[in-house]
Amino acid sequence: MLRHVVGGLLLFVALVAASACAPSPESTTDPVAPSLDYAIAIHAGAGVIAEDRQSFRAEPYVESLERALGVGRSILDEGGSSLDAVERVIVLLEDDPLFNAGRGAVFNHEGRNELDASIMDGRNLSCGAVAGVSNVKNPIVLARLVMTETRHVLLGGAGAEQLGLELGLEPVTQDYYYTQPRWDALQRAITGEAASSGGGTVGVAALDREGNLAAGTSTGGLTDKRFGRIGDSPIIGAGTYADNRTCAVSATGKGEEFIRHNVAARISGLIEHGGMTLQEAAEQVVNGRLVPGDGGVIGVSRDGAIAMVFNTRGMYRGAANSAGRFEVAIW
């Protein structure tokens, strides 16, 4: 396998030879010092990622992930909250047409974009989410407003959009989300071809200097999904979970599998009730419960350890912490 690693401001590509067999579970371990001041992990989708890796241009993805990770690190380094870091980094990734969230979201079967997002505050388990919104520029911003401005956790469709208008979010029209690669992917999916077309769902988990964990996830869902389909990204416990007692987690992959296996909260539960580390819990769920090809997770534990575990050929991801770690990788 290849591994693209970006350190500091210098693009550093390390090619690591790996097994030639079928896609196998892979993980990034993080034997971390116990006294990290802050830590952040990001992902932007898991999957095959470029059948033909020779002609795939990884640089735009790497640069975008590095930029987003850098912003998150700066927020945390300057004493900002993990919640702010999660929201701000996801906004950047939503605005980037490379990834399947916000601008650049995939199309449903009807050729429309329906977006899901969620955010969770590990301090008190406050959370907010939106599902199936189609005129919101940054679903993660609206998800946070559901958390802070309503007594509810999850708002769907037109009801969520109405809240956004009430709170002054500028609506966008469907053409805002449009990108040619996603449209082409829908056409291929409808005719039964592979639909892979770039970056995926985006998510962030972070620990701030106050010791507070937060996580968030945003997505356009599945290419060619049924009108109205809601995936795991807006489901607290499936695609997103954060609890100061344990960890913050964001997931990416085949959403239905992540819902039925209760992935994000299961990882938290394995730490809380099963005595595992974050790394052990993430591996247990991704490699023991899910099956190869389903996807992956990123997470940060209460002591700042970072886990990035996936059972696909690749996962767009990045990790940074107060000890100077700063790296982005795809495979």
Place this chain on the structure above:
Amino acid sequence: MLRHVVGGLLLFVALVAASACAPSPESTTDPVAPSLDYAIAIHAGAGVIAEDRQSFRAEPYVESLERALGVGRSILDEGGSSLDAVERVIVLLEDDPLFNAGRGAVFNHEGRNELDASIMDGRNLSCGAVAGVSNVKNPIVLARLVMTETRHVLLGGAGAEQLGLELGLEPVTQDYYYTQPRWDALQRAITGEAASSGGGTVGVAALDREGNLAAGTSTGGLTDKRFGRIGDSPIIGAGTYADNRTCAVSATGKGEEFIRHNVAARISGLIEHGGMTLQEAAEQVVNGRLVPGDGGVIGVSRDGAIAMVFNTRGMYRGAANSAGRFEVAIW
């Protein structure tokens, strides 16, 4: 506290004196034989249930719960699947205007009915759910069709309704759901008064003769909820969970709390990873995680043990099994 118990076909009301202090956690223990052939537990909402218990007519609720429980027991007794028992019993409760599901659902702030439901098969974690549907007579039926007829788990709003039409479900108009007590409750809620108005969310957990667990939940949600609000009932892991390795659970109460605490799947996880019995796990979550007044859960374990635990003054509920147990209770 009072406890209404119905045994067999005979209405038997036992008045049990209890502590006079504020509402305290309560549970129904079930020291069960290890070789039950089948078991079923149902609920129809938890809450204060009649401030003035003297003038409250419990009989219609007790009779309706008894009828529904009897149908579920018959299905299981005759070798039917837990999944069929769950769906059929929930249909009966949805059709009953006493309960907040299907006909008799509560109104949202705009005076409309938006319904949520989910169902899960413990054999393989298959699951289906619908959120915010407004023209479906039996949301639990549509939830099961999402499970069996699509590759998705959760469909929202118009997308879910479209699937129902495609699959031949007869749509209903909003006036189908209308009941005067629910309408009056909305008016009281809008003016800031207490909104309690009868039975609540309905749910079923069952174990069949094949050893398969299933669970389902259906609701109209919260009186005066925001347009688009989705509660815990359609969220796999929050309001509903079933896994043959552990248990089947359905929850009722303040949905947002059940989502953030990942209630149904947490109970399953405490059995799987924490070494608890169903009863211990349910008590741990309802009394250790949730706070008094939040609601309750019913569940059936893989060996047929039944748990019914709530932290409210009452919970409409019933339990039956192959050893002859058959009881319905409110307080």
